[in-house]
Each structure stands twice: as structure tokens, then as C-alpha cells.
Amino acid sequence: MVERKLRPAPSTLHLLPSRKPAKTGDAAAAKLFVLDTNVLLHDPTSLFRFEEHDIYLPLLTLEELDNNKKGVSEVARNARQVSRFLDELVTAHGETGEAITRGIPLEEKSSGAATGRLFLQTESIATTLPPTLASGKADNQILAVVMHQAQNHPKRSVILVSKDINMRIKARALGLAAEDYFNDKVLEDTDLLYAGTRELPADFWDRHGKGMESWQQGGHTYYRLSGPLIPTLLTNEFLYQEKPDEAPFYAIVKEITGKSALLSTLKDYSHQKNNVWGITARNREQNFALNLLMNPEIDFVTLLGQAGTGKTLLTLAAGLMLTLEFKVYTEIIMTRVTVPVGEDIGFLPGTEEEKMNPWMGALEDNLDVLNKTDDEAGEWGRAATRDLIRSRVKVKSLNFMRGRTFLNKFLVIDEAQNLTPKQMKTLITRAGPGTKVVCLGNIAQIDTPYLTEGSSGLTYVVDRFKGWSHSGHVTLQRGERSRLADHAAEVL
Numbered sequence: 001m002v003e004r005k006l007r008p009a010p011s012t013l014h015l016l017p018s019r020k021p022a023k024t025g026d027a028a029a030a031k032l033f034v035l036d037t038n039v040l041l042h043d044p045t046s047l048f049r050f051e052e053h054d055i056y057l058p059l060l061t062l063e064e065l066d067n068n069k070k071g072v073s074e075v076a077r078n079a080r081q082v083s084r085f086l087d088e089l090v091t092a093h094g095e096t097g098e099a100i101t102r103g104i105p106l107e108e109k110s111s112g113a114a115t116g117r118l119f120l121q122t123e124s125i126a127t128t129l130p131p132t133l134a135s136g137k138a139d140n141q142i143l144a145v146v147m148h149q150a151q152n153h154p155k156r157s158v159i160l161v162s163k164d165i166n167m168r169i170k171a172r173a174l175g176l177a178a179e180d181y182f183n184d185k186v187l188e189d190t191d192l193l194y195a196g197t198r199e200l201p202a203d204f205w206d207r208h209g210k211g212m213e214s215w216q217q218g219g220h221t222y223y224r225l226s227g228p229l230i231p232t233l234l235t236n237e238f239l240y241q242e243k244p245d246e247a248p249f250y251a252i253v254k255e256i257t258g259k260s261a262l263l264s265t266l267k268d269y270s271h272q273k274n275n276v277w278g279i280t281a282r283n284r285e286q287n288f289a290l291n292l293l294m295n296p297e298i299d300f301v302t303l304l305g306q307a308g309t310g311k312t313l314l315t316l317a318a319g320l321m322l323t324l325e326f327k328v329y330t331e332i333i334m335t336r337v338t339v340p341v342g343e344d345i346g347f348l349p350g351t352e353e354e355k356m357n358p359w360m361g362a363l364e365d366n367l368d369v370l371n372k373t374d375d376e377a378g379e380w381g382r383a384a385t386r387d388l389i390r391s392r393v394k395v396k397s398l399n400f401m402r403g404r405t406f407l408n409k410f411l412v413i414d415e416a417q418n419l420t421p422k423q424m425k426t427l428i429t430r431a432g433p434g435t436k437v438v439c440l441g442n443i444a445q446i447d448t449p450y451l452t453e454g455s456s457g458l459t460y461v462v463d464r465f466k467g468w469s470h471s472g473h474v475t476l477q478r479g480e481r482s483r484l485a486d487h488a489a490e491v492l
Contacts, residue, residue, distance in 0.1 A: 030052055030053050030054055030116060030156075031156070031157040031158075032053070032054045032055075032056055032119075032149060032153060032157065032158045032159070033053055033054070033056065033160075033161050034055075034056045034057075034058065034142070034145060034146045034149060034158065034159070034160050034161065035055060035056070035057055035061065035161050036061070036160065036161060036162035036163065036164060036167060037060075037061045037064040037065060037068075037138075037142075038163040039161050039162060039163055039181045040061065040078070040079075040082045041065075041068060041075050041078050041079055041082075042078070042163055042181065043183060044078045044081040044082045044085060046181060046183065047086075047089075047106065047114075048106060048109065048110035048113055049113075049114070050114060050116060051113070051114060051115065051116070052114075052115045052116055053116045054103065054117045054118070055106070055116065055117075055118050055119065056119045056120075056121070056145075056149060057086075057118070057120050057121065058121045058142050058145040059120070059121045060138055060142055061142070062086075062120075065079045065082055065083055066079075066083075069083060074420070074422070085109075088109065089104050089106070089109055089118060090104065092109070093105065100119075100120050100122060101122050102117075103117030103118060103119050104117060104119075104120075105117055106118055121145065125141075125144050125145055125148045126148075127144045127145075127147045127148040127151065129143065129174075130174070133170070139164070139166075139167050139170070140170075142160075142167075143160070143170060143171060143176070146158060146160045146171065146176050147176060150176060157177065158176075158177065159177040159178065159179055160176060160177065160179070161178075161179055161180075161181050162179075162180070162181070163180065163181055163450075193304075193443075193459060193462060193463065193475075194234075194462055194463060194466045194473060195473075195474075195475040196237060196288070196466075196472065196473035196474040196475060197237070197238045197239075197240065197284075197288060197474060197475070198233070198237060198238070198239050198240075199239075199240055199242075200229075200239050200240065200241040200249070201229075202241075204229065207227050207228060208225045208227030208229065208230070209225065210227075211225070211226065212224065212225040213225075219267070220264045220265050220266075220267075221264070221265045222254070222262060222263065222264050223251070223262070223263040223264075224260055224261070224262050224263075225260065226259050226260040226261070230256065230259055230261045231259070233253050233256060234253065234256075234466055234467040235253055235255060235256060235467050235468065235469050236253060236254075236292075236298070236467075236468075236469065236471065236472040237253045238251070238252050238253075238266075238288045238291075239253065239263065240284060250265065250266045250287070250288075251263040251264060251265050251266065252264055252266060252288075252291065266287065266291050267291060267294075268287065269286075269287050269290040269291065270282070270286075270287055276290055276293075276294065276314075276317045276318055277317040277318075277320045277325075277370055278317070278370065279313065279314065279317040279370070281314075282310070282478075282480045283477075283478045283480065285309075285474055285475070285476045285478065286309075286310055286314060286476065286480070289301075289303055289310075289311075289474045289476065290314055290318060292472040293314060293315060293318035293319075293438065294318050294322070295472075296322070296328055296436070297470065298436070298470060298471065299435070299436055299437065299471065300428070300436075300437050300438075300439075300461075300470065300471040301436070301437070301438045301471070301472055301473070302416075302438075302439045302440075302458065302461060302465070302471075302472075302473045302474075303315065303438070303440050303441075303473075303474055303475075303476060304441060304442065304443065304462070304473075304474075304475045305442060305475060305476030305477070306442050306444065306445075306479060307442065307445070307479070307481070307485070308479035308480060308481030308482075308485045308486070308489070309477070309478065309479055310476065310480050311440040311441075311476060312366050312412075312440060313366045313369060313370070315412055315440060316332070316366050316367065316370060317370055319332040319393075319410040319412065319438075320370060320389065322410060322436075323392050323410055324388065324389075328408075328434075329408050329409055329410040329434070329435075329436065330392075330407075330408045330409060331392045331393070331394055331409060331410070332393045332394065332409075332410045332412065333394050333395075333396055333406065333409050333410070333411045333412065334393060334395050334412045334414060335396045335397065335401070335411075335413055335414070335427075336398070336413065336414040336415045337398060337416075337419055337423075337448070338397070338398075367386075367393070370389070371385060371386050398427070401427055401430055402426060404430050405430060406430055406431055406432050406435045407432040407433060407434060407435065408432075409431075409432075409434075409435045409436075410435075410436050411427075411430070411435060411436065411437045412440065413427055413437065413439045413440065414440050414441075415440070415441055415447075416439040416440060416457065416458040416461075417443045417445065417446050417451075417457075417458045417459075418446060418447055418448045418451065419458065420451065420455075420457050421455075421457045421460040423457055424458070424460060424461050425457075428461070439458060443456055443458055443459055
């Protein structure tokens with residue numbers, strides 16, 4: 001396996017730190033990466049993300065960029081951006097064929113992040129491919145270019161970089177080196193994703209109790225302590241310790257100052273007296289989630305978990321409580337990506353809200369649960385409550401979010417795992433003063449073809465917001481839907 005030189009980075013242009021360029025006599029040390037078109041369409045800044053290594057672009061890649069530049073889709077925008085980058089590079093270093101043949105330096109344009117050169121194909125390729133590979137197919141023509149470069153530079157690593165799995169398999173079958181483009185991935189392993197919770201070791205108080213301060217304020221007990229575990233904690237991370245014969249300890253990290261941390265006990269939402277719109281927490285993680293959702297100081301909440309863990313129900317219950325009872329927010333706005341699980345059903349008539357209704361089955365199901373009022377209210381009371389809830393819950397499409405600003409709103413982004421990091425940024429930056437944003441999703445159920453667990457926008461925001469004093473995250477573990485659903489999740 002070829003050593004990777006790519007690092008995880010966001011899709012926006014945060015350039016990698018500069019490395020010393022390879023010495024003139026050490027040209028073989030710098031690898032030559034041949035980029036497939038889909039890499040450029042995926043991340044236009046990929047031109048500047050290969051550090052000291054050189055980049056080679058086949059002419060067919062430029063042709064495919066030209067074919068994809070029309071329209072207003074994200075792919076079209078990326079194609080146009082790549083074309084602008086290439087134009088600026090070529091123009092800045094001479095428009096002659098000789099300058100292109102020598103290679104265009106990338107250092108100046110990348111602010112020192114990329115010290116290699118960009119090569120464009122300036123000659124025809126006569127490499128013969130196996131007869132089973134059709135010469136007219138674009139992928140095979142790019143493979144021919146890679147093979148030609150590998151033959152011309154026998155002492156140098158020539159590597160194809162492509163997002164196309166089949167393309168990489170074909171390259172390896174031909175004896176060529178091929179890699180995926182990893183710069184779009186937030187994490188290589190999603191098991192390392194921040195969970196928002198941490199179990200304290202059995203000897204935690206023995207190692208951290210020396211010099212501890214504790215006091216009570218506003219119904220909570222506060223602990224200020226120091227010790228070896230403190231540097232690893234993050235603000236708004238939940239801590240718990242459960243021993244067989246002792247009362248469980250649940251707390252949240254309020255702040256970290258130097259080598260000390262301030263912990264605060266939680267409000268127990270599992271007790272009926274603290275119910276949220278008639279809903280109580282059924283397990284530890286649900287209690288943690290309600291503490292985040294009901295805290296007006298927390299502006300951004302992310303909840304991960306498989307189907308049936310209560311993400312939507314808890315969020316809507318908290319939203320209704322804060323909107324209708326406490327008057328913290330003026331209304332609840334619900335939105336999600338309209339990606340079908342099966343075949344599309346075609347054109348949907350009606351207004352924006354009517355078009356979104358088929359996608360909001362989860363909203364309807366949970367509102368039915370939350371709409372159960374006291375039996376003494378009767379049918380009239382239930383109808384009045386239902387109308388009141390409907391008037392405060394709005395369903396919006398993602399397509400019309402750009403340019404909007406939400407003031408004092410409770411914004412819920414459902415199925416957020418299907419959003420790209422760029423889309424997620426667009427949505428979260430809509431939040432005005434007094435707005436709370438809640439992202440829900442399950443990264444194991446991604447329906448968008450070009451996203452993975454590592455590159456999902458939900459994974460991106462969980463990793464980027466961890467430790468911020470006004471955000472919190474919880475990964476819900478236990479399903480609370482039914483014994484049938486729990487069993488199905490385990491065995492199917």
C-alpha cells in the first residue's frame with residue numbers, strides 16, 4: 001500500500017501546512033498523482049492538497065470538466081471553480097506550451113501549502129490497453145495516461161487518485177497504483193467519533209478528590225476538581241459513574257480552566273415531575289439529551305442514534321415546551337433532505353409545505369404521541385391543542401434556505417446524515433439571535449449516493465463543534481421503540 005500523504009480536511013479551503021519542497025536531485029521522492037475528474041468535481045481545492053508532490057491532469061479530465069460546468073448544481077459550481085483555478089495558474093506562469101510542459105508551480109497560489117508542480121497532458125498517448133477494455137471509454141483513456149506515465153517514470157511513484165471504486169479496481173488489475181481521495185473525510189474510522197459521553201473510572205474520586213471544592217447553587221451541585229483525567233475532558237461532555245450498590249453519578253463539564261474542571265450535576269428528566277410535554281427520559285442518554293435540549297444556553301445540539309432511540313420525539317417535546325410553555329422561541333421549524341429510500345413517486349402538487357408533508361411522516365407520528373392531553377380535556381380540548389401545535393410547527397424545504405435568517409426559532413434538521421458539510425454550513429449559518437439548531441441523524445443510514453459515514457455533514461459538525469461552550473452532543477445507544485424493533489435492529 002502506498003503511503004498516504006493526504007490528510008482529513010474540510011471541503012472549504014483550509015490549506016495544509018507547508019512542507020519543505022523536495023531537493024532538485026531528489027525528484028523521485030516526490031510522487032506523481034494523476035487526478036480523475038471526479039476528484040476535482042468533489043473538491044476543487046484538491047489541486048492544492050498534495051503538499052510536495054506533483055499533479056498530472058489528462059486532457060480528457062479538462063474535457064469532462066467542460067461537460068459538467070453548465071447548471072446550478074454543486075457539481076457544476078465545482079467544475080467552474082476548478083476551471084478558474086487552472087486558468088489563474090496557467091495565466092500566472094506563462095501561457096506557452098513550454099511553461100506547461102515544465103510544470104506549473106503551485107506554491108504561490110496555495111500560499112506555500114503545495115510545493116509541487118501541475119502538469120497538463122501535452123502529447124498524445126499511444127499506450128496499448130488490454131483488448132477487453134474499450135478504448136473509447138473515458139475511464140479507460142485515463143488509465144492509458146496513468147500507464148504511460150508509469151512507463152515514462154519507472155523510478156517514480158505514479159498513482160491514480162479517483163473516487164470511482166471500479167476505476168481503482170481496474171487500475172490495480174493492470175498493475176497500477178490507485179488510491180481514494182481522503183481529504184474529504186473528517187475521520188478515517190467513525191468508531192473514533194466523539195460520543196458526547198464518558199464513563200468515569202472506578203478510582204476517579206480517589207485520584208481527583210484531593211483539593212476538590214463543591215457547592216450547591218440553583219438546584220445543582222457543582223464540583224471543581226483537578227487530576228490526570230481533566231486535560232482529556234471537553235466542555236459540555238457528559239460524565240457518568242454507575243456502581244451496583246451506590247446511587248449513580250451523572251454530571252456535565254461546565255468549563256475547563258487550566259488544569260481544573262467545573263462539573264455540574266444534571267436535572268433528572270426521568271422523573272415524572274420533570275416531564276417535558278408529558279415525555280420522560282427512559283435511559284441515561286435520553287436524560288443527557290433532554291438536559292441539552294432544555295438548556296437555552298446551548299445553541300447547537302447534535303443527536304446521533306439508530307432508529308427508535310427517541311431523537312425526534314425528545315427534540316419535538318423540548319421544542320414544544322420551550323415554544324408554547326416557556327415562550328423562549330416563537331416557533332419550531334422542521335426541515336430535512338428529500339432523499340427517497342425507494343423509487344421516486346414523481347411530481348407532487350401543492351404549496352411548499354404540502355410538498356414536504358410526505359417526507360414528514362416522522363413529524364406526524366411524534367406529534368400524535370405528544371398531542372395526547374389529559375382525558376378530562378375531551379375531544380374539544382385535544383382538537384384545540386392539536387391546532388395550537390400545528391400553528392407553531394412549520395415544515396420548510398432545504399431548497400429555499402439560502403439567504404434566510406431565523407430569529408428566535410427552534411430549528412430542527414432531521415436526517416442530517418444525508419447533508420454534505422457545505423450544505424450543513426449553509427443551514428447552520430441561517431441561525432440568527434436567539435435561535436437553537438438541533439441536528440438529528442443516524443450515520444449508519446446514509447441514503448445519498450456520494451456520502452459515507454466519514455464524509456457526512458453530520459459527522460463533520462459533531463467533530464468540529466465538540467468542546468464549544470454553547471454546543472452539545474449525545475450518541476443515543478438504546479432503542480425505546482418496541483421489543484420488536486429492538487430485536488430487529490440486533491438480528492437483521
